[in-house]
Amino acid sequence: MSNPLKHVKPVVPPMKVPEPIALRKLVFQHGKVMRATLKRLKQRPPRDLDEQFEKLHEKAFKKIDCLDCGNCCKTTAPMLFEKDIERLSSRLKLKPGDFVTQYLEIDTDGLYAMRSTPCPFLSDDNSCSVYEDRPKACREFPHTNHRKMHTHLALAHHNIEICPAVFAIVEQLNAI
Numbered sequence: 001m002s003n004p005l006k007h008v009k010p011v012v013p014p015m016k017v018p019e020p021i022a023l024r025k026l027v028f029q030h031g032k033v034m035r036a037t038l039k040r041l042k043q044r045p046p047r048d049l050d051e052q053f054e055k056l057h058e059k060a061f062k063k064i065d066c067l068d069c070g071n072c073c074k075t076t077a078p079m080l081f082e083k084d085i086e087r088l089s090s091r092l093k094l095k096p097g098d099f100v101t102q103y104l105e106i107d108t109d110g111l112y113a114m115r116s117t118p119c120p121f122l123s124d125d126n127s128c129s130v131y132e133d134r135p136k137a138c139r140e141f142p143h144t145n146h147r148k149m150h151t152h153l154a155l156a157h158h159n160i161e162i163c164p165a166v167f168a169i170v171e172q173l174n175a176i
Contacts, residue, residue: 023071023161023162023164023167024161026167027160027161027167030171031160033174034157034160034167034170034171034174035157037170037173037174038153038154038156038157038170038173041150041153041173042150042153042154045149045150049149049150050146050147050148050149052173053144053145053146053149053169054145056144056168056169056172056173057144057145057165057169058145059172060144060165060166060168060169061165063168064164064165064168066126067125067126067127068126069126069163069164070118070122070126071162071163071164072138072141072142072162072163073117073118073119073121073122073126073128073138074117074118074119074122075117075118075162076117076162077107077113077114077115077116077117077119078113078114078119078135078137078138078141079107079109079111079112079113079135079137080104080111080112080113080114080135080136080137081112081135081136083136084135084136084137085099085100085104085112087133088103088130088133088135090133091130091133092130100112103115103120121134141159141163142156142159142162142163142165142166143155143156143159144156144159144165144166144169156169156170157170
C-alpha cells in the first residue's frame, strides 16, 4: 500500500526543541496530516509498528534533550498510583495521607493526579527534584516505546502538542 502522506517533509529541525507556542503552531499547521497518519496506523497497523516506534523513539531522544523543554512537567498533571504515592511520600518524609492532601487531587476518572501545573517538583532548569522516585506516568512519558503501540495512538496524538519528540516521531511515521 502506498502512503499518500509520504511527500510531507519534516518540519522540526533536528536537535532544536521548539518553544511550546511554536510547537502548538506546528501542530495546528500539520495536525490534519498527523491525525490522518495516526488514523491510518490505528486502522491498519503494520506488523512491525512497535519496532518502528521504538526506532523512531530512540532516534528522537538522541537529538532532543528533555531538559531543553520540560513541557510535560509544565503543562500536564500525571496520574499517580498507590506505589507512586508511597515512594514520593517516603522520599519527602511525609505520611501518604499528608502527601495526598498537599500535592494531589482526584481527577474526573477518580484517579489521583498532581493538583497543580507546573509540577511542584520541576526545578528552574527543567530538572525533576524527585527524579529517582518520580511517578510511573512520568517514567513512561511520552509513551512512544510501549508494546502494542496501536493501542496508544490516541495518546500519541494528544502528546504531539506537548512533546517535540512525539511530534518528530509522528511526523516521521508519515514516511512509513
